Amino acid sequence: MRVLLSVYGSRGDVEPMAALAVRLRELGVEVRVCAPPDEEFAKRLAGVGVTLVPAGVPVREFIKRAGPRPVENFQETVAALLAAQYEAVAAAAEGCDLVVATGLMPASAAARSVAEKMGIPYVLTAYFPGMLPSPHHRPFSYPGRPLPQDLTDNRVLWELDRENMNIIFGGPLNAHQASVGLPPVESVRDYVFTDRPLLAADPTLAPWRRPADLEVVQTGAWIVPDDRPLPPELMAFLDAGTPPVYVGFGSMSMNTSKDAARVAIEAIRAHGRRAIVSRGWADLGLIDDGDDCFPVGEANHQALFGRVAAVIHHGGAGTTTKAALAGAPQVIVPQLVDQPYWGRRVTDLGVGAVLDGPTPTTESLSVALETALAPQTRSRASGLAGTIRTDGASTAARLLLDTINRAKQPG
Numbered sequence: 551m552r553v554l555l556s557v558y559g560s561r562g563d564v565e566p567m568a569a570l571a572v573r574l575r576e577l578g579v580e581v582r583v584c585a586p587p588d589e590e591f592a593k594r595l596a597g598v599g600v601t602l603v604p605a606g607v608p609v610r611e612f613i614k615r616a617g618p619r620p621v622e623n624f625q626e627t628v629a630a631l632l633a634a635q636y637e638a639v640a641a642a643a644e645g646c647d648l649v650v651a652t653g654l655m656p657a658s659a660a661a662r663s664v665a666e667k668m669g670i671p672y673v674l675t676a677y678f679p680g681m682l683p684s685p686h687h688r689p690f691s692y693p694g695r696p697l698p699q700d701l702t703d704n705r706v707l708w709e710l711d712r713e714n715m716n717i718i719f720g721g722p723l724n725a726h727q728a729s730v731g732l733p734p735v736e737s738v739r740d741y742v743f744t745d746r747p748l749l750a751a752d753p754t755l756a757p758w759r760r761p762a763d764l765e766v767v768q769t770g771a772w773i774v775p776d777d778r779p780l781p782p783e784l785m786a787f788l789d790a791g792t793p794p795v796y797v798g799f800g801s802m803s804m805n806t807s808k809d810a811a812r813v814a815i816e817a818i819r820a821h822g823r824r825a826i827v828s829r830g831w832a833d834l835g836l837i838d839d840g841d842d843c844f845p846v847g848e849a850n851h852q853a854l855f856g857r858v859a860a861v862i863h864h865g866g867a868g869t870t871t872k873a874a875l876a877g878a879p880q881v882i883v884p885q886l887v888d889q890p891y892w893g894r895r896v897t898d899l900g901v902g903a904v905l906d907g908p909t910p911t912t913e914s915l916s917v918a919l920e921t922a923l924a925p926q927t928r929s930r931a932s933g934l935a936g937t938i939r940t941d942g943a944s945t946a947a948r949l950l951l952d953t954i955n956r957a958k959q960p961g
Contacts (some may be wrong), residue, residue: 551954552646553582556639556664558605558631558657562800562866564591566677566750566772566943567652571600574945577582577671584635584642584661586612590848598774605657606631610831624693628656629722635660636726644666647954650675651742652750655715659723659742666732674747677771677867678888682747683708683739684762690887692718694825708763715739748946751867755874755936756895765947770942771871778850784826787844788857791824794844795919796854797862798828799868799883810910814862817915821923823859836922852876860902860922862915865889874901877935879922883910901931 553574555567564585571581585591587604595602606612612631635657643649643664650660652675665672680687683919685704689711694887695718697707715738723741724734735741741944749758749768758768769791780788788794788862797814811827811834818825824842826851827834836843846854851869855861857924863869873880880902893904921927 551578551648551951551955552582553950554639554643554646555581555583555649556605556635556649556651556661556662557583557585557653558609558655559586559607559653560637560800560866561590561594562677562868563653564594565774565868566675567650568595568598568600569774569943570650570750570946572774573943573949575599576944577947577951578916579739579947579951582642582646586640586742597778603638603642606634616944625722628719628857629725632656632660632722632726636663636730639664640667643670646670647957648950650748650950652677655720655738655742657720659719659738660726662730662742662744663723663730667730671953672744673953674696674743675750675946676747676860677750678891679749679756679758680742680888680891682758682762682764683711684759684764686759687891694718712737712739715796732946736959741853748949750942752871752938754934754939755899756873756891769946769949770939772943772946773852773871773875773940774943776850776852778810778853778918780850780853781846784844784846784849784854787824787826791794792858793859794818794824794826794828795821795860795862795923796828796858796878798830798834798846798869799832799864799885800828800830800866803806810862811835813910814911815843815914816912817910817919818862820912820916821919823919823923826854826858859928860919862919865892865896865904867892870896871938874931874934875938875940877928877932879927879931881905881915881918881922883915884908899930899934901927901934 557563557567569907574581584603584605586609588608592602630878649665651658651674695714719738725901750772750788752771758766795818827918830921851872855873856877860879861873862881880896882904884893885908896902903921
């Protein structure tokens with residue numbers, strides 16, 4: 551059997567696909583991963599024995615190009631991404647029995663289109679419940695299409711979301727459909743999501759609530775087994791004193807990255823703590839030559855988070871889950887899309903705090919750290935760690951094999 555995993559997004563989108571690829575291969579499946587050609591993605595996939603099939607431009611370059619463009623030209627960006635992803639996925643999907651997609655909406659739409667053209671099954675994956683329609687939560691807004699803040703009926707809001715997706719993505723998608731000989735799409739959301747998507751999120755950390763309009767299958771989070779040792783210099787820093795506070799914002803660029811590093815370090819020092827500063831896409835760095843701070847690049851979060859007093863981060867699905875699995879209290883500085891959701895979950899579970907807005911100040915971060923560093927927060931975080939499932943990718947792999955087998959049955 552052959553399965554193509556299609557993803558266009560940040561490290562947080564690619565990493566779970568690597569986990570799924572590992573588990574599929576253990577079941578004897580040949581796996582291809584179609585992803586942006588960023589060097590770090592290729593290295594990460596190669597590290598688990600998976601070859602990256604490049605699609606489009608590196609995602610960092612895509613973000614730089616799309617960022618300054620006016621909202622009214624957004625459809626041009628959509629069309630370009632859709633075309634690039636379709637070309638790459640169509641070539642990589644030859645001989646495959648299934649396409650699994652996640653990431654930016656145009657890229658998932660392209661993968662769905664390839665699967666339709668080739669007559670093979672397609673499955674969408676979401677990494678947090680808020681991406682999928684439900685009466686229990688609001689949708690998030692798209693560029694230039696804000697949702698009314700005074701409207702509280704979630705079913706009405708999700709109907710607006712359907713309309714907004716058609717307005718934003720419908721034109722480029724249907725132009726593409728016509729170009730490859732496929733019929734037009736009436737509802738972009740229904741076409742891309744299907745009526746049975748997978749939810750690759752932990753059921754304790756991010757539960758899917760029923761009833762809902764879709765038959766969502768929650769597998770648990772997809773976590774890559776990681777036995778990489780921490781660098782000797784980092785281990786020496788960890789061993790030299792009390793547990794430090796980690797700060798890193800992953801794939802977020804953080805427009806005020808220099809201020810973000812200063813604010814974080816000052817807030818951490820205000821609590822008498824040492825700091826580990828992760829560079830990430832924001833290129834965070836140290837603010838002085840104090841020996842109470844240590845800079846890190848790529849590192850094994852599963853190992854590192856078990857050694858820290860708290861984790862300050864942007865609230866990505868992967869970072870939130872790994873911190874929860876390690877029993878580390880969290881402070882979330884949400885920037886966009888799913889990150890406010892994870893912030894709410896961290897506070898609801900009592901394992902940390904969330905900032906009200908994307909730009910931290912020394913005062914706001916210090917107040918949040920006071921909550922995260924409290925003994926009762928550490929106790930709750932330790933208790934939560936024992937409930938986090940680590941078999942999500944294995945569960946998903948078996949479900950996908952069942953999907954292929956059903957599709958091959960006659961009639």
